[in-house]
Amino acid sequence: MKDFRLAIINTGAANIHSVEKAVRIVGGDPVVTTSADVIADAHAAILPGVGANDAVMKQLNDRELPDTIREFAASGRPLLCVCLGMQILFERSEEGELPGLGVLGGEVVRLPNGISGSSGLPLKIPHMGWNTVHFKDQSVQRHPIFADIPQDTYFYFVHSYHCEVENARDVAATSPHGIDVCAAVVRGNIVGTQFHPEKSGRSGLGIYAKFLEYSQSLT
Amino acid sequence: MLTNRVIPCLDVDQGRVVKGVSFVDIKDAGDPAELASFYDAEGADELVFLDITASSDARDTMVDVVERVSAEVFIPLTVGGGIRSRDDMRRMLEAGAEKVSVNSAAVANPTLIEECAQEFGSQCVVLAIDAKRVEEPALMQRSDGSYDYAEALWQVYTHGGRRATPLDAIKWARIGAELGAGELLVTSMDADGQQTGYDCDLLSTISAQVSIPLIASGGAGTPDHFVKAVTDGGADAVLAASLFHYGDLRISEVKSHMAESGLPMRMIH
Numbered sequence: 206m207k208d209f210r211l212a213i214i215n216t217g218a219a220n221i222h223s224v225e226k227a228v229r230i231v232g233g234d235p236v237v238t239t240s241a242d243v244i245a246d247a248h249a250a251i252l253p254g255v256g257a258n259d260a261v262m263k264q265l266n267d268r269e270l271p272d273t274i275r276e277f278a279a280s281g282r283p284l285l286c287v288c289l290g291m292q293i294l295f296e297r298s299e300e301g302e303l304p305g306l307g308v309l310g311g312e313v314v315r316l317p318n319g320i321s322g323s324s325g326l327p328l329k330i331p332h333m334g335w336n337t338v339h340f341k342d343q344s345v346q347r348h349p350i351f352a353d354i355p356q357d358t359y360f361y362f363v364h365s366y367h368c369e370v371e372n373a374r375d376v377a378a379t380s381p382h383g384i385d386v387c388a389a390v391v392r393g394n395i396v397g398t399q400f401h402p403e404k405s406g407r408s409g410l411g412i413y414a415k416f417l418e419y420s421q422s423l424t
Numbered sequence: 425m426l427t428n429r430v431i432p433c434l435d436v437d438q439g440r441v442v443k444g445v446s447f448v449d450i451k452d453a454g455d456p457a458e459l460a461s462f463y464d465a466e467g468a469d470e471l472v473f474l475d476i477t478a479s480s481d482a483r484d485t486m487v488d489v490v491e492r493v494s495a496e497v498f499i500p501l502t503v504g505g506g507i508r509s510r511d512d513m514r515r516m517l518e519a520g521a522e523k524v525s526v527n528s529a530a531v532a533n534p535t536l537i538e539e540c541a542q543e544f545g546s547q548c549v550v551l552a553i554d555a556k557r558v559e560e561p562a563l564m565q566r567s568d569g570s571y572d573y574a575e576a577l578w579q580v581y582t583h584g585g586r587r588a589t590p591l592d593a594i595k596w597a598r599i600g601a602e603l604g605a606g607e608l609l610v611t612s613m614d615a616d617g618q619q620t621g622y623d624c625d626l627l628s629t630i631s632a633q634v635s636i637p638l639i640a641s642g643g644a645g646t647p648d649h650f651v652k653a654v655t656d657g658g659a660d661a662v663l664a665a666s667l668f669h670y671g672d673l674r675i676s677e678v679k680s681h682m683a684e685s686g687l688p689m690r691m692i693h
Contacts, residue, residue, distance in 0.1 A: 219517035219544055226495045226520065256545035318635070328426075329637045329660060331547050331606050335469055335690040336426045359427065359690040361500055363522070363547040363606075381425050404500045404522055406464065406692075 209421050211235040212247035214274065216254045217264040218289065220403065224253045227403035231414040241273040249420035250277055253403075254289030258313065258366075259301035261289055271306055278308045281394050283420040285350070285412075291390060291397030292368060300366050309392060310371030316364075320383030328383045332367075335359040338388045338400065340378040348377065348391045350415040358408050360388070360400035367399065427690045428654050429469035429661035430679055431639065432668045434459060435476050436505075439485040441669075442476070454669075456489045460497040463668070466675040467692045468499065472525075472609070472663060475505030476584065487519045494520025504552055504609075513540050517548060525550035525609055528582035531589055531596075534603055541604025549607075550639075551600035554581045555593035555626055556613040578626055585613050594629050601634040608638050609663065615643025619667070622649055627657030639663050647673065647681035654687055 211228070213235045215221055221237060228235045228251070235251070236243060244250055252274065254261045265271055278284050278294075286294055293305045298313035305313070316330050337357040340347060362380065368387040370376050378389035380400070390397040396416070402409035434441045434456060441454045460471055473493070475486040483506060490503055503516045504525030513524045530536050530551060540549045555578040576592035597608055610630060612623035622643045631638050640659035644650060644667050653659040667673050683689040 333637045
């Protein structure tokens with residue numbers, strides 16, 4: 206697949222390099238870019254992000270990328286969004302002033318305070334560490350890139366805000382942290398994970414490998 | 425459900441992993457990337473690299489270490505030691521660290537925590553606190569000129585435990601969380617290197633007052649010590665260094681023991 210072009214959209218977030226390294230180790234050759242042309246021309250794209258909503262949205266707005274990303278998402282080409290990258294797919298976030306991309310309906314709100322865990326102690330915020338990911342079993346939500354993951358596999362999370370998804374069918378997986386936290390979304394070609402596959406060891410690298418395989422199979 | 429984390433800490437001097445007992449007495453013990461891969465395979469949930477390089481011109485070495493390790497090992501990596509500014513933090517994050525810990529520089533300038541949290545997000549900012557039990561309450565002068573014994577039970581030390589500060593460790597933990605730290609890494613200087621168990625009084629006093637995750641450090645000697653740090657200390661994660669480096673305990677056996685004790689753990693085998 207010599208011609209296969211994979212763009213990692215540079216949101217200015219600190220985990221860009223980890224995402225790039227993860228894609229490379231599973232055999233990909235991505236371009237990290239802020240160029241609207243490069244993104245528009247790619248066969249598949251990854252939208253990473255950590256940090257704060259406004260910092261990332263400002264970076265995208267300054268480079269006039271929101272429309273490019275929305276058009277990419279609407280084009281049917283594979284788009285993988287990670288952590289804050291998934292959160293900015295939604296319409297708005299309590300974490301900031303700047304609106305999200307509005308690709309998916311719903312909003313991003315702070316994890317609830319003071320909910321007790323099984324030990325009786327209040328659960329911590331950020332939700333930080335390895336948690337089980339529970340996929341809904343309807344085939345429509347089991348996107349090919351999640352297909353081989355055993356139920357309740359551990360992935361690494363670190364976030365203080367979570368997605369309240371308007372359309373329940375967009376939720377592909379949840380993780381328990383007092384409430385059922387939206388751990389993954391799928392709508393057609395658009396896939397998002399709240400957890401960090403690039404920091405989730407072998408299970409996480411498997412997601413990048415599958416995303417690469419799936420994207421190349423469509424090219 | 426969310427699991428408790430076991431974290432090996434690797435002290436790095438000029439690109440090589442070393443370990444000191446009670447912050448002195450250092451002995452070379454290997455290549456960072458190799459050790460990191462080994463610990464990943466053993467089931468380490470995260471890795472902490474602490475740069476103990478004395479000279480600041482050798483700091484670039486640490487950036488190389490982080491670059492190299494993060495290209496091979498895909499679990500979260502925290503880097504600390506000598507982080508003085510937002511730029512220092514940015515370099516480590518860009519090299520592939522997930523989190524960066526601040527210690528002495530945050531004591532000298534607490535707004536560093538706030539600035540870094542705003543720029544990179546709280547989840548990147550770990551406040552490392554080296555705390556020592558106050559043997560005899562210090563006589564302190566109040567603002568009105570009167571004298572009283574300080575209430576602090578634990579005092580904050582900086583510069584790798586060499587410099588005492590007047591800060592109360594419990595208050596400092598609370599302030600750090602308010603300023604935007606996303607996690608606390610609390611080392612008991614009394615317990616460090618003693619292998620007699622974590623200081624669960626220190627840990628539980630802090631965990632009762634902050635709502636961010638807490639990493640226990642200093643004093644592990646047996647698998648049960650790790651359990652107690654969670655059950656009695658309220659820690660979310662437990663860190664150890666020499667115990668793992670010298671093979672006294674394996675990460676896998678510690679995690680098995682914690683799981684058998686009823687704690688949620690990520691078991692990989």
